Amino acid sequence: MLIAGRSGYGSLAIALALAQYLTCEHPGDDACGQCKSCRLNAKYTHPDVHFSFPFINNKAQKKETSNDYLTEWREMLHIHPYFSVSEWLIHLGGDNKQGNINAKEISNINGKMSLKSFGGGRKVLLIWMAEYLGREGNKLLKLIEEPPENTSIILVAENTDRMLPTILSRCQFFPISKLHDDELHTFLKNIEGDGDVDLETIVRLGDGNLGIAIGLTQDVNQELSRIFKKWMQCCFIGNGIETMKFIKEHGNMGRESQKAFVQYGLHFFGEYLRYYAIGDVDILRLTSGEKVSVQKLRNKLDFENLQKIVAELERLNIAVDRNGSFKIHLLKATIRIHQYFRSSYSSPASAGIKSI
Ligand SMILES: [Zn+2]
Structure with missing residues (x-):
């Protein structure tokens, strides 16, 4: 079975x-929930439930398969199972490295699945982020097509378009969509209670994604919002010295942070587009500070140039994916976005940039 959907949706x-x-x-x-098996599953230590997931290959520390990362995996699951692959890799200390399910892990899986079950019952293989199998996935075709007796294989993926068609065609597809706002609200209320947290806002910002909503209750997004706003100010003013200062300070952020930074930007401008089209600030999935920015931006950025900025962020996203020099791509993007602001607004220097 292939369960497809973002981890924050509960896949x-x-x-x-x-x-x-x-x-x-x-x-x-x-x-x-009572039997021995259930009790072991609650601790993620059931000997017949096998996990496989992307990890950072570390030959020096002899961490070369999922087995070597089970302690970290259980730590993460015990916090909550709605984390993203970025959060997972950061947890492994691999902020600047790409996660992977490598050839050695595939042999590990094939080896584990050929063994008899410990308890004599069913064996389960759960592969999280199956798109990370890449071409190595071909080596699992036989296992997926004809699993050993009494064996279930569950794949979880976010981007099924990155998976091999040969694997996809062998799976039962089970898509997961985002949660409704009221479901998210009920869930958060159960874990947060009626404390100081503004649940209404978090639900709106969470946009059906539990992982993001839980992150918001812990203020992890505030830092991203602050850095992005600073960048937009650099783009808008177009002051070379300030821009270089920004790039020096933030151009070295790790790869997963780069991805999160660009994703935040796309989210922000997506919401700006909604505001541009509908003009209602209350429906936006933004914090109150971000809403003020969006309203101020309204007279400074027209639709045509908004599209160009979004395309620029998409380009930056691809550059991050291809592991290009973030500093250079960030600088290029800053220069281009400055030009888009300029053509949107005749005199940016006098527009009161501090107010964006
Ligand atoms: Zn049970």
């Missing part, structure tokens, strides 16, 4: 629940 959580159900000793409509 991994559903896969874990399914693994527990499949191995439960007394299953009814759901896993019993």
Whole structure:
């Protein structure tokens, strides 16, 4: 089975629940939650539930398969199972490195799945972020097509278009869509209670993604918002010295942070577009500070140039994906975006840049 959808929508959580159900000793409509198997699953230590996921290959520390990262994996799951692959890799200390499911891991999987089950019952293989298999996925075709007896294989993926068609065609497809605002609200209320947190705002910003919503309750997005705003000010003013200062300070951010930075930008301008089109600030998935920025931007950026800025961010996204020099691409993007602001607004220097 292939469970497809962002982790923040609950795709991994559903896969874990399914693994527990499949191995439960007394299953009814759901896993019993009481048997030995269920108790082991609650700790993610069931010997017949095998996990595979992207990780950072570290030969020096002999961390070369998922098995070597199970401690970190369980730590993450115990916090919550709605984390993104970026958050996972940062947890592994690999901010500047790309995660991977490598050839050695594939042999590890094939080896594990050929063994008899420990408890004599069903065996489950859960591969999280199956798109990271890349071409190595071909080596799993036989296993996926004809799993050993009493064996279930659950793949979880966010970008199925990055998966090999040969794998996709062998899976039962189970798509997960984002949560409704009221579902997100109920969930957050259960974990946050009625404390100081502004649940209404978080639900709106979370946009159906539990991982993002939980992150917002922990203020992780505020830093991104601050850095992005600073960058936009550089783009708008076009002062060479200030721009170089910004790039010197932030051009060295790790790869996963670069991705998050660009994604934040795309989110911000996506919301700006909605504001541009509808003119209603209340419907935006933005914080109150960001809403003020959006309103101020209204007279400084027209639709045509907004499209160009979004295209620029998409280009930056591709550059990050290809591991290009972030500093150089950030500088190029700054210069181009400055030009778009200029052609949107006749005299940016006098527009009161501090107010964006
Ligand atoms: Zn059970």
